[in-house]
Amino acid sequence: xxxxxxxxxxxxxxxxxxxxxxxxxxxxxxxxxxxxxxxxxxxxxxxxxxxxxxxxxxxxxxxxxxxxxxxxxxxxxxxxxxxxxxxxxxxxxxxxxxxxxxxxxxxxxxxxxxxxxxxxxxxxxxxxxxxxxxxxxxxxxxxxxxxxxxxxxxxxxxxxxxxxxxxxx
Amino acid sequence: xxxxxxxxxxxxxxxxxxxxxxxxxxxxxxxxxxxxxxxxxxxxxxxxxxxxxxxxxxxxxxxxxxxxxxxxxxxxxxxxxxxxxxxxxxxxxxxxxxxxxxxxxxxxxxxxxxxxxxxxxxxxxxxxxxxxxxxxxxxxxxxxxxxxxxxxxxxxxxxxxxxxxxxxxxxxxxxxxxxxxxxxxxxxxxxxxxxxxxxxxxxxxxxxxxxxxxxxxxxxxxxxxxxxxxxxxxxxxxxxxxxxxxxxxxxxxxxxxxxxxxxxxxxxx
Numbered sequence: 142x143x144x145x146x147x148x149x150x151x152x153x154x155x156x157x158x159x160x161x162x163x164x165x166x167x168x169x170x171x172x173x174x175x176x177x178x179x180x181x182x183x184x185x186x187x188x189x190x191x192x193x194x195x196x197x198x199x200x201x202x203x204x205x206x207x208x209x210x211x212x213x214x215x216x217x218x219x220x221x222x223x224x225x226x227x228x229x230x231x232x233x234x235x236x237x238x239x240x241x242x243x244x245x246x247x248x249x250x251x252x253x254x255x256x257x258x259x260x261x262x263x264x265x266x267x268x269x270x271x272x273x274x275x276x277x278x279x280x281x282x283x284x285x286x287x288x289x290x291x292x293x294x295x296x297x298x299x300x301x302x303x304x305x306x307x308x309x310x
Numbered sequence: 311x312x313x314x315x316x317x318x319x320x321x322x323x324x325x326x327x328x329x330x331x332x333x334x335x336x337x338x339x340x341x342x343x344x345x346x347x348x349x350x351x352x353x354x355x356x357x358x359x360x361x362x363x364x365x366x367x368x369x370x371x372x373x374x375x376x377x378x379x380x381x382x383x384x385x386x387x388x389x390x391x392x393x394x395x396x397x398x399x400x401x402x403x404x405x406x407x408x409x410x411x412x413x414x415x416x417x418x419x420x421x422x423x424x425x426x427x428x429x430x431x432x433x434x435x436x437x438x439x440x441x442x443x444x445x446x447x448x449x450x451x452x453x454x455x456x457x458x459x460x461x462x463x464x465x466x467x468x469x470x471x472x473x474x475x476x477x478x479x480x481x482x483x484x485x486x487x488x489x490x491x492x493x494x495x496x497x498x499x500x501x502x503x504x505x506x507x508x509x510x511x512x513x514x515x516x517x518x519x520x521x522x523x524x525x526x527x528x529x530x531x532x533x534x535x536x537x538x539x540x541x542x543x544x545x546x547x548x549x550x551x552x553x554x555x556x557x558x559x560x561x562x563x564x565x566x567x568x569x570x571x572x573x574x575x576x577x578x579x
Contacts, residue, residue: 142318159318159361181311183349183416195418201348202419205318206365249415270499271413
């Protein structure tokens with residue numbers, strides 16, 4: 142069936158099967174490969190994108206459910222060649238190891254900060270509970286989100302080349 | 311994993327969805343947030359021939375006070391309920407339970423009506439509805455009826471919804487200031503309860519202690535007779551026949567029911 146929606150601000154109209162999952166639509170029809178298929182069971186969050194600005198797991202959304210709505214992927218964050226503040230913070234704080242979870246983490250973080258612009262460290266950890274990092278690189282991810290939010294908690298992170306205080310215990 | 315093929319139609323209103331259910335037959339399923347249904351379809355545990363989408367019907371979304379009841383549209387997402395100022399003040403136990411479902415992304419999509427219709431005995435909202443003595447508004451070909459929570463859950467993943475009916479709203483008594491407690495024992499973050507207990511004033515509900523969420527009536531009676539929270543909680547598992555699985559055997563579940571009920575009665579969130 143024909144579905145019309147907006148992907149990263151661009152209007153699209155595509156003929157899709159009703160069973161086509163949003164993550165497969167983004168990757169295979171739109172050619173946007175940031176959202177990864179990790180667990181495929183609504184657990185790991187690697188497929189997280191924004192739907193009308195709120196974070197969702199695109200492995201558990203049908204493309205047809207997104208009709209008429211705004212989908213944002215990690216590809217749609219940077220504007221005019223400038224990294225989104227959350228992307229820049231992940232880079233600055235080295236909020237990744239292998240990188241597989243990173244697009245989902247970044248999108249979940251963008252969604253979190255839109256709902257709670259100045260989260261505490263505990264709120265960041267709770268807010269990212271739907272995203273798994275199998276490298277267990279959570280400390281730097283949390284540090285990156287706090288840095289992006291510009292909260293006092295990020296200041297404990299020190300500089301990129303200095304010794305870092307441990308965020309959390 | 312990709313679901314088996316199906317047809318899709320977006321309902322234009324709740325009555326339209328009922329008409330579609332009637333004309334499309336037993337193989338049609340309602341789709342709201344899809345966070346119980348789509349995982350089952352991906353695993354081929356469900357393979358409906360057609361999905362009727364009610365997830366964007368604004369008439370089914372929202373929270374309002376109506377007399378002494380709080381009324382949630384059936385397609386209200388968990389996150390909306392968990393963060394609603396009205397729900398947090400007038401039905402804090404319900405708002406709290408909605409905030410424990412899954413994770414933030416899941417709470418953005420999953421809906422209260424979907425969770426209740428799915429009727430997982432280990433889930434949060436069915437237990438909360440039993441604890442609060444709530445009810446659901448059901449629309450069918452013959453009109454609307456209201457079903458009390460304890461008449462709604464009839465078995466393991468089974469409800470008294472008839473074919474051709476849909477939940478339009480969920481009602482709970484407004485209880486601002488009532489003392490409540492909510493306990494959920496899990497092995498992993500975001501998981502379903504191995505056992506759960508919810509208490510508000512003298513009412514106690516348990517999750518995953520049988521095929522449906524149920525009330526700990528012996529413990530409630532003891533409370534009514536003047537027993538302490540600790541004394542009453544010792545009776546929490548009376549009359550229950552919990553299932554056994556890899557997480558817990560029957561005796562362990564009964565132990566958890568007693569411990570969690572005591573903590574819930576001590577009004578710990």
